[in-house]
Amino acid sequence: MTAKVYVSGFGVFSAFGFGPEALFDGVFSGSPAFRMVTRFDVSHCRTGQAATYPEAAVSPPDAGPGLETVEVAIACGRQAIEMAGWRDPAELPVVLATKVRAPSVEPESPAEITERVADRLGLGRPRRTFVNACCAATNAIIHGAQLVRAGVTDAVLAGGAFLVDRQAFNLFDSAQALAADGQLRPFDQDRQGVLLGDGGAMLLLESGESIRARAAQPLVRLASWAMTNDAFHVAQPHAQGAGVAAAVTAALQRSGISPDQLTYINAHATGTPLNDAAEAAGLHTALGRHTEQVFVSGTKSTTGHALEASGALEAVITLLAMRSSTLPPTAGLRRPDTRHPLRHVSVPERVEVPYALSLNSSVGGVNAAILLAAA
Amino acid sequence: MTTLPAFELVTSAEVHAGPELPQLPGFMVSDFAPLAYAAVRECVGDARSGHLLKGIGDRGGIILGSQRFDTVTLELSVEHVNRGRVSPILFYQVVPTAVLGQIARDYRLTGPVSCVAVTGDARDEVLELARLLLADQGAEWVLGLTVKLDPDPAKAFATADLVRIAPGPADRKES
Numbered sequence: 305m306t307a308k309v310y311v312s313g314f315g316v317f318s319a320f321g322f323g324p325e326a327l328f329d330g331v332f333s334g335s336p337a338f339r340m341v342t343r344f345d346v347s348h349c350r351t352g353q354a355a356t357y358p359e360a361a362v363s364p365p366d367a368g369p370g371l372e373t374v375e376v377a378i379a380c381g382r383q384a385i386e387m388a389g390w391r392d393p394a395e396l397p398v399v400l401a402t403k404v405r406a407p408s409v410e411p412e413s414p415a416e417i418t419e420r421v422a423d424r425l426g427l428g429r430p431r432r433t434f435v436n437a438c439c440a441a442t443n444a445i446i447h448g449a450q451l452v453r454a455g456v457t458d459a460v461l462a463g464g465a466f467l468v469d470r471q472a473f474n475l476f477d478s479a480q481a482l483a484a485d486g487q488l489r490p491f492d493q494d495r496q497g498v499l500l501g502d503g504g505a506m507l508l509l510e511s512g513e514s515i516r517a518r519a520a521q522p523l524v525r526l527a528s529w530a531m532t533n534d535a536f537h538v539a540q541p542h543a544q545g546a547g548v549a550a551a552v553t554a555a556l557q558r559s560g561i562s563p564d565q566l567t568y569i570n571a572h573a574t575g576t577p578l579n580d581a582a583e584a585a586g587l588h589t590a591l592g593r594h595t596e597q598v599f600v601s602g603t604k605s606t607t608g609h610a611l612e613a614s615g616a617l618e619a620v621i622t623l624l625a626m627r628s629s630t631l632p633p634t635a636g637l638r639r640p641d642t643r644h645p646l647r648h649v650s651v652p653e654r655v656e657v658p659y660a661l662s663l664n665s666s667v668g669g670v671n672a673a674i675l676l677a678a679a
Numbered sequence: 680m681t682t683l684p685a686f687e688l689v690t691s692a693e694v695h696a697g698p699e700l701p702q703l704p705g706f707m708v709s710d711f712a713p714l715a716y717a718a719v720r721e722c723v724g725d726a727r728s729g730h731l732l733k734g735i736g737d738r739g740g741i742i743l744g745s746q747r748f749d750t751v752t753l754e755l756s757v758e759h760v761n762r763g764r765v766s767p768i769l770f771y772q773v774v775p776t777a778v779l780g781q782i783a784r785d786y787r788l789t790g791p792v793s794c795v796a797v798t799g800d801a802r803d804e805v806l807e808l809a810r811l812l813l814a815d816q817g818a819e820w821v822l823g824l825t826v827k828l829d830p831d832p833a834k835a836f837a838t839a840d841l842v843r844i845a846p847g848p849a850d851r852k853e854s
Contacts, residue, residue, distance in 0.1 A: 404747070406753035406754045408754060408757055414796035415746070435795070436792065450815040454683060454815060456811070476770065481770070530791075533741075533779075533789050535788060539770075539777065546789075550737065550789060667771050667776050668780030668781075668783070670780070
C-alpha cells in the first residue's frame with residue numbers, strides 16, 4: 305500500500321521577493337532579476353551580475369539584520385504551513401537542501417542549519433539535509449515524497465534555500481562558468497554561461513488521505529520522480545544527455561504517463577554551452593517525436609541559478625504554471641540552438657498544463673526529475 | 680505509521696587515511712575523495728576487475744553521508760578566494776557529488792546519487808536513507824558511504840556498505 309503525494313502548500317523566495325505573487329510577476333513576464341552584486345567585491349570577476357534581492361525591499365517576518373539562508377528557509381516554511389492550513393508543525397518532518405561551506409566561513413554545519421530552521425518553526429523529526437549541489441532541493445523533495453508514499457509520515461516540509469555568497473561566486477568565476485555578458489540565455493546559440501541567484505522554496509507534501517481527512521485542497525499531485533547518474537565524468541555532463549534521458553523516461557514510466565501527455569518542462573537550463581546541449585539531446589532521446597510538442601523553458605534566465613535551492617524554486621514555478629495555465633518564458637532567447645531543437649517558450653503563453661516536469665542536473669553527473677500532475 | 684522493510688547488508692568496509700591510501704587522480708589536495716573511493720574498492724572490489732557491482736547499472740544507487748564533507752578542500756578554496764586567485768579545479772573538487780561521479784563512472788552505476796549532511800552517526804543516517812530508497816524501488820542495491828576527516832589526518836576514515844532489499848523466502852530457498 306503506497307500513498308499518493310500532493311503539494312498542499314508552499315512558500316517561495318527569489319530575487320523578486322517573498323511569496324508567489326512577486327515570483328509570478330517577475331518570472332512569468334520574462335523579466336530578468338540580475339543586478340550588480342553589492343554584498344561582496346566582484347570587481348575582479350568576469351561579471352558582477354547576479355539575481356540578488358534588493359536588501360532594503362525585502363524583510364521576512366522575524367528576520368534580523370541582514371537576510372540569512374536560515375531566515376529564507378524559515379519564512380518559506382512558515383508560508384507553506386499557513387497556505388496548507390497545517391495546524392501542528394511538530395507533526396512535520398523536514399528535509400532541507402543547503403550549501404556546504406568551510407567551517408572558517410560558516411561555523412554552523414549544514415545539518416545544524418536544518419536543526420535551527422526546524423527548531424524555529426517547531427517542526428518534528430526526522431530532520432534531513434541534502435547537499436548534492438544543484439540537485440539537492442529536488443532530492444529533498446523526492447526524499448520527502450518517499451517518506452509520504454512509504455507511509456512513514458502523513459506530511460513533510462521539503463525544499464531548499466540559497467543566497468548568493470562570495471565563495472560560490474568566486475568558484476564559478478574561476479571556472480569561467482559565469483556569463484561575461486551579464487545575461488543568462490539558456491538554449492541560445494550565443495549563451496555565455498550561468499549567473500547565480502538568490503532563491504528558496506519549501507513545499508508541504510501530504511498524502512491524499514491526510515488531505516481528505518483535513519478537508520484541505522491539494523494544489524498539484526507529485527505524480528512521480530526519478531534520479532539517475534550519467535556515469536560519465538566528474539564535472540561534465542554526458543554529451544548526449546544519457547542521464548537526463550533516463551531520468552525523464554523513468555519519471556514518465558513510473559507514473560504511467562506517455563510523452564504525448566506531457567505539456568511542459570522546466571529545464572535545468574543553466575545557459576552553459578555543455579549543459580544546455582546535453583539536456584536538449586537527452587530530451588530528444590526520452591521524448592522522441594513528441595519533443596516538438598512539449599513546451600520547454602529555462603527560468604534561470606530570470607531568477608538566476610539558486611544552486612542547492614534551484615530544484616525547489618523551479619518546482620514552485622512549475623506548480624504556478626500549472627495552476628495559472630500560463631507558461632513562463634526563457635528570457636533573452638533570440639537565436640535558439642538548432643542542434644537539438646526544442647519548442648521554446650519565448651513569450652508567456654496561455655496553455656492548460658495537466659502534466660509537467662521539472663529537471664535538474666549537477667556536478668558528478670547527477671540528474672533529477674519530478675513530474676507534477678494537476679490535482 | 681509504516682515500518683520500512685528490512686534490507687540485507689551484503690558487505691562492508693572501513694579504510695583509514697595514511698601513507699598507504701592510494702591517490703585519486705583529479706583529487707590531489709585532500710584525503711576526502713581518495714578515502715571515499717578506497718572504501719568502495721575495499722567493499723566491492725576493484726572497478727577494473729571482477730567486482731560486486733558488475734551489471735547493476737541503473738538498479739544501483741549511491742548515498743554519501745558526512746558532517747562537514749571535504750573541509751580541507753573547502754578551506755583551501757577560502758584561502759584562494761581571499762588571495763584573489765582561485766584554481767579552477769576547486770570548482771568541482773569542493774562539490775561532494777564530484778567523487779561520486781567518478782565512482783559511478785568507474786563502476787557503471789547509473790541509479791540515484793545523494794549526499795546527506797548529518798549531525799550524528801553518518802552511517803546510521805545513510806543506511807536509513809538507503810532503506811527508504813529501496814522501499815521506494817528507486818534502487819535494488821545501494822552503496823552507502825561515509826567520510827570523516829580529522830585535524831589529525833591519521834584519524835580520518837571512510838566506510839562503505841553495500842545493501843540490498845532483503846531476499847524473500849523464495850530467494851532464500853534458491854540461494
